[in-house]
Amino acid sequence: MSEHPLDPIFHPRAIALVGVPEKLDGRGADFFLALLDQGFHERKPIYVVHPRATEIRGIKAYPTLLDCPEPVDHVISLIPRHLVATLVDQCVEKRVRSLHFFTAGFSESGEEGMAAAERELAERARAGGVRVLGPNCMGLYVPDERISFSLGFPTDAGNVMMISQSGANAGGVVSGLAPRGLRFSKVVSFGNGSDIDAAELFEYASSDADTEVVLAYIEGVPDGRRFLEAVRRCARVKPTIILKGGFTAAGARAASSHTGSLAGSAAVFEAMCRQTGALRVDSLDEMFDMAVAVTTRMRAVRGRRAVLTGGGGGFSVLSADVIARADLEMPDLPIETQERLREWVPVAGNSVHNPIDAGFVGDRHGVADEVTAVAAEAPGYDFVIASRGDFRMSPPRPGDEPSDPQTRAERDERRRERALESARTLAAIQERTGRPVIAVRREYAPEPAGDFHVEAQRLGLAAFFSVPAAAHTVDTLLRWRERREDLPEIL
């Protein structure tokens, strides 16, 4: 695969930050601290441009960009708008490859003069061989290169690329998917998109060997034709999931204030997605759930017949209603399976029909797992939904917390171990039976749900926070695949 023109931007040989506050207060400092946090400076040079400082946090500072050693491939601008014209000229002179403007106050201000200034800026840079990211954006998170725009992002890389017109939503996707075990190849917050825009990033994603799943948050599409072609190319070969903001009048006003975008109609955008084979989702949560679905064995679900294992009669009733409302089927279990379940599940207070309710099994250890194993072997089902810890009688109470910190830490560690073990057992059932298992574990379960979800993802086991989310995601996945029937089979 030949190199895409955007590729060098993701692999700078050195980064310069212009406008890092000397005392490291204020928002701009985070970009600098995030690079140190990731350890970029341990591999390649970081330069700080500051009119007076000689060093900041141990990194040498230079009075202007032109004073930095060669080469500087990527520049992050944290300076106010009225200073950027000079910086653009210096970037051209320095043969910088890409210039990221965190700097805001351009077309999104709603003033025509500022929109013109933005266009001029981008044209001047581009004419001088410098690509522009933004203005008004968070820029790059490339874990393989130790580049990040935020503290605390994972330092290990994965196969998901996020293309985002919003920095908050770019960060939200990392925050939402990291605790579920997904990792990223590239995250790009491109803001007003004066030069590098969504279309070019979709083109890039389609051919990027490190990217297997593409997520996007879009507010406005200035060039519909180009955008459509880029999404089409991408969605043809990789699962491509798009969240569009600004469909309502209030949302469109917010989008205009945010990135200067004209938002357009929901129907047109939906039709575009259907035509290209991409999936449009309605919320970040739905995007997270779909990302889990396409990166686990849940991809292998081919039909609508569900068997649910869990505990709690009322929970079973409501879950069955929710599963049926998602257009899934819950045929009852064959007699032989019911008989096998009877070895584990007492009659009183339980049910060996589908949904299986094994809430009252006394102190017998591991019954939930045995029940799930039997259910996974029952003929006639396309997948198992295995609920763990969804049925919980007692809320945590302040008095329940051990007051001794050491005791609490040990208890937390034991809980963590149990959570990991539970995920491993379900993954093993999935492996052994070849039937997709979809795990459900609420965030408020006593064991930390995060560890369960991360371990599940590592083992190819899809994990969700609720039965409604799991059921809705299966339905969405199946409908998406049906719509893609003339396209390559990637789901």
Place this chain on the structure above:
Amino acid sequence: MSEHPLDPIFHPRAIALVGVPEKLDGRGADFFLALLDQGFHERKPIYVVHPRATEIRGIKAYPTLLDCPEPVDHVISLIPRHLVATLVDQCVEKRVRSLHFFTAGFSESGEEGMAAAERELAERARAGGVRVLGPNCMGLYVPDERISFSLGFPTDAGNVMMISQSGANAGGVVSGLAPRGLRFSKVVSFGNGSDIDAAELFEYASSDADTEVVLAYIEGVPDGRRFLEAVRRCARVKPTIILKGGFTAAGARAASSHTGSLAGSAAVFEAMCRQTGALRVDSLDEMFDMAVAVTTRMRAVRGRRAVLTGGGGGFSVLSADVIARADLEMPDLPIETQERLREWVPVAGNSVHNPIDAGFVGDRHGVADEVTAVAAEAPGYDFVIASRGDFRMSPPRPGDEPSDPQTRAERDERRRERALESARTLAAIQERTGRPVIAVRREYAPEPAGDFHVEAQRLGLAAFFSVPAAAHTVDTLLRWRERREDLPEIL
């Protein structure tokens, strides 16, 4: 108000448990431990009936119920089905007021013989002056009397009564609402309802002076006419919120296995709710949100015009879309308000339009609160949605946790303090301006959301976990009130 016939059941002078396992293993032990946990035995006697033991966990045991000292008002049966006939006779002889059967395996087994046995049991008890709760249920949680069916339930009482055909959902409601600061007058899990049933409990709730809000989970309605009249009486004078399980074929099968219920049609049930002024909800989460709405100043919301304060451009765009989709309006702010906001909110990266985005304010402390205060004073809005901590760039990372338990405990305490302070500030804005403020704080915010929600509730401030939940709840509340226009104004 004269005493309701069910009233004595909630105020027993002594409780006897029959069938507590001597080693306190198995599910039945929890009923015993829950009473000790609540401290019932410190106020009134608990007796344990056991064929061999002389005491269990310091509580004296008696060989039969007839050997226990007088009076025994309430009996909890934890024994297998084939032993209960004798127990019923003993209860009659002992002049017990109420007999709660955790014992299961009756009509819900699907066997006609067992259904007949259940009817006979209930008739025999009733003829002897003993009221029956169940079989196949968790029974009573009455915090004022220190009665509970589960460990860890709050020991303080509140104004919410829960009527539940499912023990899991009864426990789920306590677990779901306790961390949001709501407390209970009575929770009754009545299972198969062979004697005391939903209709009688609604009648009771309508006249119970300790109950101001009534929640219910129902699977089957054997006597529609009586049920309708009881719900009508209750919903007329108190907010009454009902979740019905078993609408789908799979859900109905689960309901039949669970409580022997015939589930009936969704349309009929919905019509019934509309006719009586009760509100039907679709999930426990929706029930929790509505319970918060009717127990805070959110009750005072009278129109659809929302102003949102928060941070993060993409978050604002998506939130505005979600609010508009819930049929709420987001008129833009008057120029004067925008100018007042400008004192706090820099142009770059933010917006002083509605939705207000104040995500990039540097290190200035308390800007979010000042912005919310200004928004609450703006003319032309019915309520404010104030998002706190919804915009979060970085996920928690294992390395971020202080490894020293003491340091971690101190950090947690500081976070807790900040959460409480934030809730108090928003409640004070609501008080001062008289405009309902609806707080949104995600569970994954760095500070424990639970503390924020509990403190908010204490101060009459509605708090939700997401903007979609807040917006949906406002819409539901307004529609509910419209439908109740000919009924007393209780919302």
